[in-house]
Amino acid sequence: MASFDSLHKPENNSPNIVNPLNIEEFRRQGHMIIDFLANYYQNIENYPVLSQVEPGYLKKLLPNSAPNIPEPIETILQDIQNHIIPGITHWQSPNYFAYFPSSGSVAGFLGEVLSTGFNVVGFNWISSPAATELESIVMDWLGKMLELPQTFLFAGNRGGGGVIQGTTCEAMLCTLTAARDQILSKIGRHNIGKLVVYGSDQTHCALLKAAKIAGIEPRNFRAIKTRKSAAFELSPESLQRAIRLDVEAGLIPFFLCATVGTTSTTAIDPIGTLCDVAKDYGMWVHVDAAYAGSACICPEFRHYIDGIEKANSFSLNAHKWFFTTLDCCCLWVKDPVALNNSLSTTAEFLTNKASDSKQVVDYKDWQICLSRRFRAMKLWLVLRSYGVANLRNFLRSHVDMAIRFQLLVESDDRFEVVVPRTFAMLCFRLLPTALEKKQNGFNKNGHKVDEEYTNGINRKLLGSVNASGQVYMTHTLVEGIYVLRFAVGATLTEDKHVIKAWKVVQETADAVLTAV
Numbered sequence: 001m002a003s004f005d006s007l008h009k010p011e012n013n014s015p016n017i018v019n020p021l022n023i024e025e026f027r028r029q030g031h032m033i034i035d036f037l038a039n040y041y042q043n044i045e046n047y048p049v050l051s052q053v054e055p056g057y058l059k060k061l062l063p064n065s066a067p068n069i070p071e072p073i074e075t076i077l078q079d080i081q082n083h084i085i086p087g088i089t090h091w092q093s094p095n096y097f098a099y100f101p102s103s104g105s106v107a108g109f110l111g112e113v114l115s116t117g118f119n120v121v122g123f124n125w126i127s128s129p130a131a132t133e134l135e136s137i138v139m140d141w142l143g144k145m146l147e148l149p150q151t152f153l154f155a156g157n158r159g160g161g162g163v164i165q166g167t168t169c170e171a172m173l174c175t176l177t178a179a180r181d182q183i184l185s186k187i188g189r190h191n192i193g194k195l196v197v198y199g200s201d202q203t204h205c206a207l208l209k210a211a212k213i214a215g216i217e218p219r220n221f222r223a224i225k226t227r228k229s230a231a232f233e234l235s236p237e238s239l240q241r242a243i244r245l246d247v248e249a250g251l252i253p254f255f256l257c258a259t260v261g262t263t264s265t266t267a268i269d270p271i272g273t274l275c276d277v278a279k280d281y282g283m284w285v286h287v288d289a290a291y292a293g294s295a296c297i298c299p300e301f302r303h304y305i306d307g308i309e310k311a312n313s314f315s316l317n318a319h320k321w322f323f324t325t326l327d328c329c330c331l332w333v334k335d336p337v338a339l340n341n342s343l344s345t346t347a348e349f350l351t352n353k354a355s356d357s358k359q360v361v362d363y364k365d366w367q368i369c370l371s372r373r374f375r376a377m378k379l380w381l382v383l384r385s386y387g388v389a390n391l392r393n394f395l396r397s398h399v400d401m402a403i404r405f406q407l408l409v410e411s412d413d414r415f416e417v418v419v420p421r422t423f424a425m426l427c428f429r430l431l432p433t434a435l436e437k438k439q440n441g442f443n444k445n446g447h448k449v450d451e452e453y454t455n456g457i458n459r460k461l462l463g464s465v466n467a468s469g470q471v472y473m474t475h476t477l478v479e480g481i482y483v484l485r486f487a488v489g490a491t492l493t494e495d496k497h498v499i500k501a502w503k504v505v506q507e508t509a510d511a512v513l514t515a516v
C-alpha cells in the first residue's frame with residue numbers, strides 16, 4: 001500500500017514552476033509572446049511565403065520525447081523561431097494570394113486572446129451567460145449589416161437566429177442533418193435511402209462529406225453540371241430537370257446547397273430562382289457564402305444574396321474575409337428548432353433552471369459538439385474596433401487590388417483572364433498562343449501545342465512562381481483548363497505587393513517560355 005508520503009512527494013523541485021497559472025509568469029510571458037509576434041509581423045516579408053521544407057523536416061530537429069524537467073519560455077521561443085517558422089506558410093504575408101486568404105487583424109487576434117484567456121466552456125447559457133448572449137447579439141448585428149430578413153434574426157422574434165460554428169463543413173453537416181430528420185420524421189426513417197442532396201459540380205467538397213456523414217446514399221448525391229459559358233452558375237432549369245428525374249425514380253429531393261462565391265472561381269448561384277424550384281418539393285435550401293458573404297455588407301455587392309429570404313439557412317466564414325481569426329463560421333437559420341430536434345442533448349448534469357425556463361439559448365443544441373469556444377468575443381472586437389464603414393472599405397480595397405491585377409494581366413497579350421472576376425479573386429493563365437512559336441501546331445521543340453500541353457506549361461509557371469518564395473498563389477481546373485488563382489485578401493497587402501506579384505509572374509513566364 002502506498003504511504004501518504006510517497007503519494008505527495010513532488011517529482012521535481014524546480015522552484016520557478018510553482019503553479020501552471022502563476023499570474024506574474026502569465027504577465028511576463030504574455031508580453032514576451034505579443035512582442036515575439038509583433039516582430040514576426042515586422043519581418044514577415046523576409047520569409048518565403050510558401051514554406052520550403054521537406055516532409056518530415058521537424059522530426060529531425062526535435063527530441064524524441066517530451067522533456068521531464070521544465071524549459072524556459074526563452075528557449076521555447078528560440079525553437080519556434082528556428083524550427084517552426086521555417087515550416088510555416090505565411091498566410092498573413094502581404095505576398096500571400098493563395099486559396100482564399102484568411103484576413104487577420106489586431107482586433108481578431110486580441111479578441112481570440114481574450115476568449116482563450118477566459119477559457120470558458122459555454123455549452124449552455126448558464127455555463128457563461130455572456131458567451132451565449134454576446135453571440136446572439138453579434139449574429140444579429142452582422143445579420144443586419146447583411147440586410148438579412150428578420151426571419152433569420154433573434155430580433156425578428158419569428159424563431160430564427162444565428163450561431164457561430166467552427167467551419168462551413170460543420171454548418172453544412174448541421175443543416176443537412178436537421179433537414180434530413182425533418183423529412184424522415186414525416187416519411188419514416190426507413191426511407192433514408194431515398195433522400196437526395198443537390199449542389200453543382202462547383203459546390204465545395206464539404207457538402208459531399210456532410211452527406212456521407214449524415215448517411216445519405218452516395219448514389220443520391222447530385223453534383224449538377226455547370227458551364228464556363230454560363231459563368232459556372234447552377235441553372236434552375238438543370239436543377240428542375242435533375243429533381244424531376246429523381247422524383248420519377250421514386251426518390252425524395254430534400255436538400256439543396258447553393259453557393260455565392262464558389263471556391264474555384266467565385267461563381268454565384270441564383271438563389272431566388274433556385275429556392276423557387278426547391279420550394280415546390282419542400283426542400284431545405286442552404287446558401288454557402290463562405291468567402292463572398294463578407295462582401296455583401298457593401299451595398300454594391302448585396303444583390304448577390306438577393307432571394308436569401310427564401311432560403312432556410314445561410315453561412316459565411318468570418319475567418320476568411322472578415323478580419324476574424326480561424327475559426328468563425330457564422331450560420332443563420334430560420335428554424336433553429338429543426339436544428340435542436342436533431343442536435344440537442346440532455347443529461348442530468350446539464351439540467352438547470354435557465355434551460356428549463358426555455359427563456360435562453362443553449363447553443364450546444366445548435367452544433368455537433370457539446371463544448372464550445374467563446375468565439376463571439378473576437379467577432380465583437382472586430383465589429384467594434386473597425387466599424388461598418390471601415391470594414392466595407394477594407395473589403396473594397398481588396399476588390400480594387402484584384403482589379404488592378406486584372407488590368408495588368410489584360411495588358412499582356414500572352415495572358416488571358418479565364419473567368420470574369422467578381423470579387424477579389426482572379427483566374428488567369430498563359431495562353432496557348434504565347435507558347436506557339438509553332439509551325440503546323442507544333443512548337444520548336446516538337447511539342448504539339450494543345451490544351452494538355454498548355455496546362456502543363458501553366459502548372460510549371462505556378463510551380464516556379466511559388467518556388468521563388470516571393471509570392472504564393474494556387475490553381476484550379478475549369479472545364480479542363482488549368483488556371484492560376486490570384487486571391488487578394490491578406491490584410492497587409494498593398495498595391496505595391498500586387499504590382500510585384502505581377503512582375504514575378506511575368507519574369508517567371510519569360511523564363512518558362514524561353515525554355516519551351
Ligand SMILES: *Cc1c(COP(=O)(O)O)cnc(C)c1O
Binds near residue numbers: 170206288329
Ligand atoms: C472555404 C470554403 C468552404 C469550406 O470552409 P471551411 O470553413 O474550411 O469548412 C466551403 N465553401 C466555400 C464556398 C468555401 O470557399
